[in-house]
Amino acid sequence: MDRTGSEPKPDDAEDGDLPVGEAGSDLAALGTPPYQASSSRVSKDLRASRVGQDVINFFRGYCMGAADTVPGVSGGTIALILGHYQRLVASISRFDVALILLLRKRRFSEAVKHVDGRFLAMLAVGILAGVATLAGLMHWLLDHCLPQTLSVFLGLLLASVWIVQAYVDRWTLPRVVWFSTGFLLAIMISQLPEGAGDDSLPVLFGTASFAICAMILPGISGAFVLVVFGSYHTVTGLIKDFVRLDISAQGVLQLIAFGSGCLFGLLAFSRILNWLLEHFRGTTMAALMGLMVGSVAKLWPLQVPTPETAELELKDRVMQYVVPADWTGNLMTLVFLGLGSFVAVMAIEWYAKQRSASATAPFESEPSEQS
Secondary structure, eight states: OOTTSSOOOOTTOOTTSOOOTHHHHHHHHHSSOHHHHHHHHHHHHHHHHHHHHHHHHHHHHHHHHHHHTSTTOOHHHHHHHHTOHHHHHHHHHTOSHHHHHHHHTTOHHHHHHHTTHHHHHHHHHHHHHHHHHHHHHHHHHHHHSHHHHHHHHHHHHHHHHHHHGGGOOSOOHHHHHHHHHHHHHHHHHHTOOOOOOOOOHHHHHHHHHHHHHHHTSTTOOHHHHHHHTTOHHHHHHHHHHHHTTOOOHHHHHHHHHHHHHHHHHHHHHHHHHHHHHHHSHHHHHHHHHHHHHHTTGGGOSOEEEOTTTTTSOGGGOOEEEOOGGGOOSOHHHHHHHHHHHHHHHHHHHHHHHHHHHHHHSOOOOOOOOOO
16 A cells, blocks of 8 residues: 555556546546546647647748749748748648549548648648738739838848758758759849740640749749749739639630649659658758748849839839949838848747647646545
C-alpha cells in the first residue's frame, strides 16, 4: 500500500487505466471517470486546434490570392513569408498514381489525407476569396499609392529573404552559383518587354503552364509572366466576363485551355520542386533566395511613370527609377512602411516558432485529486 492506503498501481498499468478495488467503486459512483473527462478535453482541444489551423490556412490563401493578381508580386513569396511553402509544394506533388488508385477503390478519406486535402481546400478557398475581394483594392493602391504599396512589398520580401537564409546551413561554391543564377534569372525576367499577345488555345495552354510554375516560385510573379507573354489582359478579361456570366463558347474553350495548362504545369513542376527540396534543400533554397533578391528591382519604391505614359492605365505605364536625392515625395514615410512590414513578418515568424514549439510539447497530465 502507498501512504494514502490504496492499492499500488501495477507497473504495466497506463495512466488512463481505471483504479481497482474500493477506490474504483468510489470513482464509478461519482459518474464520468477522470481519464474520460481528460480525454474529452483533449478531443475538444484538438478540434479547436484544427479549426484554428483552418482559419490560418484560409488567411494564407487569402494573402496568396491577393498577391497573385498583381504583376511583379509572387504568391510563392507570400507562402514563404507565412511559413507554408514546402507543405504546399509537397501536397500538390502528391497528386499521383497512388491518389488515382485510392479514388478508384473509393477510399476517399485516405485520398484526402494522401494529398493533405484539408490544408489544400482551405488554402484554395482563401486564394479565391483573395482574388475576388482584394484584386480591385490592390490595383487601386498600385494606381494611387504606388510608392507606399511597393515599400510594404519590399519590406515583406526582404523579411522573407532573411527567413529563407536560415534554411541554407552553409554557403558552398555550388550554392553561391545557384543563388547567382536565380538572381540573374529574376533580373532578366523583370526586364522583359510586354508581349503582343495571342489568344489561341495552344498558346494559352503553354502560357498557363509557365505562369503557374512562376506562381509557386518565390520572386517570380505568375501575373507578370502572363504580361510578358501578352496574355494578361486576355485572361483577366475572360475571368471578368465569366463572373458576369457574359461569355461565349470560344471564351469557355479558352478558359478550359488555360485551366488545363495550369493543372499540367502545377502537377509536373511541383513534383520536381518537391524532389529538389527533399534531396537538395540547402541548394534549392539558395536558388530561391536568388530569385527573391533579384525581384527587389521590380519592387523598388522610388519609380515614376515616364511623362508620355503618366496618364495611361497602370498596366500600360512605362516606369523609370529615381535616386533618393531626386525623390520629391516623403522618404521617411516609405522607410517607415518598409520597416513596419519587415518587423511585422519577423514578429509573425517568431510567433509561429513559439506556437510550433508549444504544439509539439506533450499534454501535461491532469493532477490527481486527493482522496
